[in-house]
Amino acid sequence: xxxxxxxxxxxxxxxxxxxxxxxxxxxxxxxxxxxxxxxxxxxxxxxxxxxxxxxxxxxxxxxxxxxxxxxxxxxxxxxxxxxxxxxxxxxxxxxxxxxxxxxxxxxxxxxxxxxxxxxxxxxxxxxxxxxxxxxxxxxxxxxxxxxxxxxxxxxxxxxxxxxxxxxxxxxxxxxxxxxxxxxxxxxxxxxxxxxxxxxxxxxxxxxxxxxxxxxxxxxxxxxxxxxxxxxxxxxxxxxxxxxxxxxxxxxxxxxxxxxxxxxxxxxxxxxxxxxxxxxxxxxxxxxxxxxxxxxxxxxxxxxxxxxxxxxxxxxxxxxxxxxx
Amino acid sequence: xxxxxxxxxxxxxxxxxxxxxxxxxxxxxxxxxxxxxxxxxxxxxxxxxxxxxxxxxxxxxxxxxxxxxxxxxxxxxxxxxxxxxxxxxxxxxxxxxxxxxxxxxxxxxxxxxxxxxxxxxxxxxxxxxxxxxxxxxxxxxxxxxxxxxxxxxxxxxxxxxxxxxxxxxxxxxxxxxxxxxxxxxxxxxxxxxxxxxxxxxxxxxxxxxxxxxxxxxxxxxxxxxxxxxxxxxxxxxxxxxxxxxxxxxxxxxxxxxxxxxxxxxxxxxxxxxxxxxxxxxxxxxxxxxxxxxxxxxxxxxxxxxxxxxxxxxxxxxxxxxxxxxxxxxxxxxxxxxxxxxxxxxxxx
Numbered sequence: 310x311x312x313x314x315x316x317x318x319x320x321x322x323x324x325x326x327x328x329x330x331x332x333x334x335x336x337x338x339x340x341x342x343x344x345x346x347x348x349x350x351x352x353x354x355x356x357x358x359x360x361x362x363x364x365x366x367x368x369x370x371x372x373x374x375x376x377x378x379x380x381x382x383x384x385x386x387x388x389x390x391x392x393x394x395x396x397x398x399x400x401x402x403x404x405x406x407x408x409x410x411x412x413x414x415x416x417x418x419x420x421x422x423x424x425x426x427x428x429x430x431x432x433x434x435x436x437x438x439x440x441x442x443x444x445x446x447x448x449x450x451x452x453x454x455x456x457x458x459x460x461x462x463x464x465x466x467x468x469x470x471x472x473x474x475x476x477x478x479x480x481x482x483x484x485x486x487x488x489x490x491x492x493x494x495x496x497x498x499x500x501x502x503x504x505x506x507x508x509x510x511x512x513x514x515x516x517x518x519x520x521x522x523x524x525x526x527x528x529x530x531x532x533x534x535x536x537x538x539x540x541x542x543x544x545x546x547x548x549x550x551x552x553x554x555x556x557x558x559x560x561x562x563x564x565x566x567x568x569x570x571x572x573x574x575x576x577x578x579x580x581x582x583x584x585x586x587x588x589x590x591x592x593x594x595x596x597x598x599x600x601x602x603x604x605x606x607x608x609x610x611x612x613x614x615x616x617x618x619x620x621x622x623x624x625x626x627x628x629x630x631x632x633x
Numbered sequence: 634x635x636x637x638x639x640x641x642x643x644x645x646x647x648x649x650x651x652x653x654x655x656x657x658x659x660x661x662x663x664x665x666x667x668x669x670x671x672x673x674x675x676x677x678x679x680x681x682x683x684x685x686x687x688x689x690x691x692x693x694x695x696x697x698x699x700x701x702x703x704x705x706x707x708x709x710x711x712x713x714x715x716x717x718x719x720x721x722x723x724x725x726x727x728x729x730x731x732x733x734x735x736x737x738x739x740x741x742x743x744x745x746x747x748x749x750x751x752x753x754x755x756x757x758x759x760x761x762x763x764x765x766x767x768x769x770x771x772x773x774x775x776x777x778x779x780x781x782x783x784x785x786x787x788x789x790x791x792x793x794x795x796x797x798x799x800x801x802x803x804x805x806x807x808x809x810x811x812x813x814x815x816x817x818x819x820x821x822x823x824x825x826x827x828x829x830x831x832x833x834x835x836x837x838x839x840x841x842x843x844x845x846x847x848x849x850x851x852x853x854x855x856x857x858x859x860x861x862x863x864x865x866x867x868x869x870x871x872x873x874x875x876x877x878x879x880x881x882x883x884x885x886x887x888x889x890x891x892x893x894x895x896x897x898x899x900x901x902x903x904x905x906x907x908x909x910x911x912x913x914x915x916x917x918x919x920x921x922x923x924x925x926x927x928x929x930x931x932x933x934x935x936x937x938x939x940x941x942x943x944x945x946x947x948x949x950x951x952x953x954x955x956x957x958x959x960x961x962x963x964x965x966x967x968x969x970x971x972x973x974x975x976x977x978x979x980x981x
C-alpha cells in the first residue's frame with residue numbers, strides 16, 4: 310500500500326471514465342481469468358458483480374475464482390489460468406508480497422496481468438498495469454466539497470478515522486487535510502478512530518457530541534467510510550440534532566445506505582470508491598492485446614462526488630442490485 | 634448478613650472512581666447530566682449504556698469462569714443472535730417471536746458449547762474456539778454477507794429506547810445482573826458452580842450433577858450473549874455480522890478478571906464483573922471525550938489495566954497491610970475473597 314501512497318504523490322491524476330458510453334470492443338471471445346480476494350465486504354461483492362457485468366458487455370469469457378481470503382488459493386488460481394492459456398488475468402491481490410514467482414510464470418507464458426484495487430510490492434514489470442482508486446484524492450474531494458459547502462463560514466469539523474494505521478485511514482485523512490489546508494475557517498477539532506464500523510462510528514460520535522457542547526459546537530462530520538457515517542447519523546439524531554442540517558455529514562465509499570440517508574436529508578455528500586475496476590482494466594487490455602499499446606503503469610479510477618442532486622434514491626436502488 | 638462496612642470498599646470501586654475522576658479532569662463536563670425527551674443524557678449515562686453489552690456478556694462469562702471454564706464464542710453468538718433478529722424482523726415476524734428466536738439461537742449455541750465441554754470432555758478454550766470461528770460464519774450466512782438493516786420501532790427500542798428515563802440496555806443489564814445474582818446466591822446454585830470449579834470429580838462424587846450444571850452455565854452464557862447481540866443490533870438498527878461483538882469476548886473475560894473472579898474457578902461475583910465492565914467502558918468513554926489522538930487508545934487502555942490489576946494483586950494487598958498497621962485484620966489478599974464469604978453468609 311506504500312505503492313499507492315507513492316503513486317498518489319507522483320502520478321498526476323489520470324482519471325478514467327467509469328463505464329457506459331464508450332465503444333466496448335476488442336476483447337470479444339477472449340478468455341480472461343479473474344482471481345478475486347473473496348466477498349468480505351459489500352464493496353467486494355459489488356466489485357465482483359460489476360466485473361461480471363463488464364465481461365458480458367465486452368463479450369469476454371470470464372473465468373472467476375474466489376480465493377476466500379487466501380493467497381495460496383490465488384496462486385493456485387493463477388497457475389490454473391496459465392495452464393488454460395487464458396488471454397489475460399485480473400488479480401485483486403489479498404496481500405502485497407509473495408507474488409514474484411507466480412507472476413513470473415505468467416510473464417513467461419506471455420499472459421498480461423492487471424492488478425485490481427490493491428497494489429503489490431515487487432518489480433513493476435511483473436504486471437501490465439494496476440487499476441486502483443486514489444485514496445488521497447477521495448479525501449481531497451470530500452474536503453473540497455466541505456470548503457464549498459460552508460462558503461467561508463467558520464466550521465469546526467469532527468473526523469471519524471478508519472482503523473488506525475490502515476492505508477485508507479492514513480490516505481483519506483491526508484487528502485482531507487490537504488483540501489482544507491487553504492481554508493482558515495475550517496478546522497478539525499476532534500479526530501478518533503471508529504474502526505470503519507457502524508457501532509464504533511455511533512459510539513465515538515456520541516463522545517464527540519458530549520465533548521463539544523452537546524454537538525452545538527460541531528459544524529460538520531467527516532467520516533472515512535459511509536458505515537461510520539451511518540452510525541454517527543443515528544447518534545446525532547438521538548442527541549436531538551438534525552444530521553445534514555445542524556451537522557453536515559460527508560463520507561467516502563458510496564454504499565447504498567448512505568444514499569438512503571442522503572435522500573432523507575440526513576447526510577450531505579459521499580465520494581465514490583467505484584466498484585468498477587474491471588472497466589478500465591478491459592480498456593487497457595483491449596488496447597494492449599490488439600494494438601500493442603502499453604498502458605500507464607497506474608490507472609486511477611474516478612473519485613466521483615454524490616450529493617442530494619444526484620438522484621440518491623435511484624443510486625441506492627441501483628447499488629443494492631450490485632450486491633452491496 | 635452483618636458485614637463490616639469495610640468489606641464493601643473494594644479495589645474495583647476505587648479504580649472506577651479514579652478513572653471517572655481522571656475523565657473529569659480531562660473533560661470537565663464529564664459528570665453533567667441533562668434530561669431531554671424523557672431520557673437522561675450525559676457521559677456517565679454513556680458509560681452505563683455502552684458498557685451494557687460487555688457487562689451482560691460478563692454476567693454469563695462469570696458463571697462459566699467460576700466452573701474453571703472459559704467461553705470464547707460469546708462475540709460470535711452475539712453476531713448470530715443479531716443476524717437472526719434482523720433477518721426475522723425484516724421478514725415481518727412479530728417482535729415477540731423475533732426476540733424469542735434470537736434468544737433461542739443463543740441458547741442453542743450455549744448448549745452446543747456446554748455439550749462439547751461436559752459430554753465430550755473437550756477443553757473449554759478449544760470447545761468454544763470452534764464456535765468463535767464458525768459462529769461468525771453462521772451469522773454471515775444468515776445475513777448473506779450484507780449489513781441487514783431494519784426500522785421496526787419495537788426492536789430499535791431494545792437498543793436506543795428508554796425506560797424510566799434510562800436507556801433500555803441499562804435497565805436490561807441491571808435486571809439481568811440482579812436476577813442472576815439472586816439465582817446464584819439465594820440458592821445453592823452458586824456454591825455448586827464454585828464446587829465444580831474447585832474440583833469437578835470431587836463434586837461429582839459428592840453427588841452434584843456436574844454435567845447438567847456445566848451445560849447449564851454455558852447455555853446461560855449463550856443466553857446472555859444473545860441478549861447482548863440483540864442490543865448491539867438494535868443500537869445500530871442493523872446486523873453487522875462481520876463486526877458486531879468482534880473481540881468482545883476478550884473484554885468480557887477482562888471484565889470478569891477485573892471484577893475479581895478467579896480464572897482458576899471456584900469463586901465469583903456477578904455484580905463485581907458488571908463493575909469490571911463499567912471500568913473498561915469508563916476508560917473507553919474517557920478516551921473518546923479526552924481528545925487524545927487515536928494512536929494512543931490501546932496504549933492508554935493497557936496502561937490503566939496494568940495499574941488496576943497491580944492494585945488488586947495479592948502483593949499490593951500485603952504492602953497495604955504493612956503501611957497501614959492500624960488495621961487488625963489483614964485486608965483481603967485478593968478482592969474475590971469476599972464473594973466466598975458472602976456465600977457462607979447466605980447459607981447460615
